[in-house]
Amino acid sequence: MNDPVRRRRVRGDGVDLAVHEQGDRSNPTVLLVHGYPDTHAVWDEVAERLAGRFHVVRYDVRGAGASSRPFGTRNYAFEHLMADMRAVLDATAPGRAVHLVGHDWGSIQGWEAACTMPDRFASFTSISGPCLDHVGRWTRRAFGRPTPRGLRRAAAQGMRSWYIYFFQTPLLPETLWRAGISRAFTRALEIGEGVPARDGHPARTLPRDGASGVGLYRANMAARLRRPLDRRTDVPTQVIVPTRDLFVSPHLVGGLAERVPNLSLRTVRAGHWVPRSHPDAVARWIAEHAAGAAGGPLTAAESRALRRARVAGDRR
Structure with missing residues (x-):
């Protein structure tokens, strides 16, 4: 039987956030943070597989889904995103260190959180969303002390990141989202990623989510890539690297161990x-990483719970 999803509203930093919870609240908490242009629903399959072992929390970030959509680029800066995350943590897991998991912009947020408020997290799993400060330093190193291999890798990442530069263009990205580019996005997921559309993902709010979420790029990207901060964290960190990612190069993990021991x-x-295409593997790795951070492997009962959730998910 699927764990029911409990919905609530949490007041963030001047916005209302749509929060979704599954599983027993007495279990360790896993916070799943979605990216752009998704909503919490991108995690449906993973959350279903984890809910038998964990208290699973998800929320629509500002500008997405059923959460508020503040106007203005400044309202999407890291300081507001971190205040929102703290509000969700305080409401759903007060006084507890949680296992943080982020995908795409959820992972970019996760790096900022793990580096600036590490006491709130027992572990961090990053998927397809690098630390912007690390990317800035990685790029500087590639061009500052150039080697043929380093230059090729930096150039390849630049080509993968074409949309970042496009999102800096005033008004045009928002106009295209509202004009119907969401249909092309959905089709690209099906053809390029092998991820068929299903109820909830892509969300019905996709045109508005895409238009609002452009603020994430405008508020944070340029400043961090041009003037990267000295970010480090001792939070046990797992990076899941999809080798066929069209947007994030696997080579971006280079040098990361120097700042994440x-x-x-x-x-x-x-x-x-990958949360949609490989939910079994993602859920298993999250659970294994959480168990390792807590000091031990999965118990036999926990492994059985994950297997049961996987079978239930396959039957959906």
């Missing part, structure tokens, strides 16, 4: 939307 890497032969 408790680091583990996993590769998966998948595209960018």
Whole structure:
């Protein structure tokens, strides 16, 4: 039987956030943070598989889904995103360190959170969303002390990041989203990623989510890439690296261990939307990483719970 989803509203930093919870609240909490242009629903399959073992929390970030859509680029800066995350943590897991998981912009937020408020997290799993400060330093190193291999890798990442530069264009990205580019996005997921549309993902709010979420790029990207901060974290961190990601190069993990001493890497032969295409593997790795951070492997009962959730998810 699927764990029911409990919905609530949490007041963030001047916005109302749509929060979704599953599982027993007495279990360790896993916070799943979605990226752009998704909503919490991108995690449906993973959350279903984890809810038998964890208290699973998801929320629509500002500008997405059923959460508020503040106007103005400044309202999407990291300081507001971190205040929102703290509000969700305070409401759903007060006084407890949670296992943080982020995909795409959820992972970019996760790096900021793990580096600036590490006491709130027992572990961090990053998927297809690098630390912007690390990317800035990685790029500077590639061009500052150039080697043919380093230049090729930097140039390849620049080509993958074409949309970042496009999103800096005033008004045009928002206009295209509202004009119907969401249909092309959905089709690209099906063809390029092998991820068929299903109820909830892509969300019905996609045109508005895409238009509002452009603020994430405008408010944070340029400043961090041009003037990267000295970011480090001791939070046990797992980076899941999809080797077929069209937007994030696997090479961006280079040099990361210098700033994340408790680091583990996993590769998966998948595209960018790996929470949708490989939910079994993602859920298993999250659970294993959480167990390792807590000091031990999964118990037999926990492994059985994950297997039951996987079978239930396959029957949906």
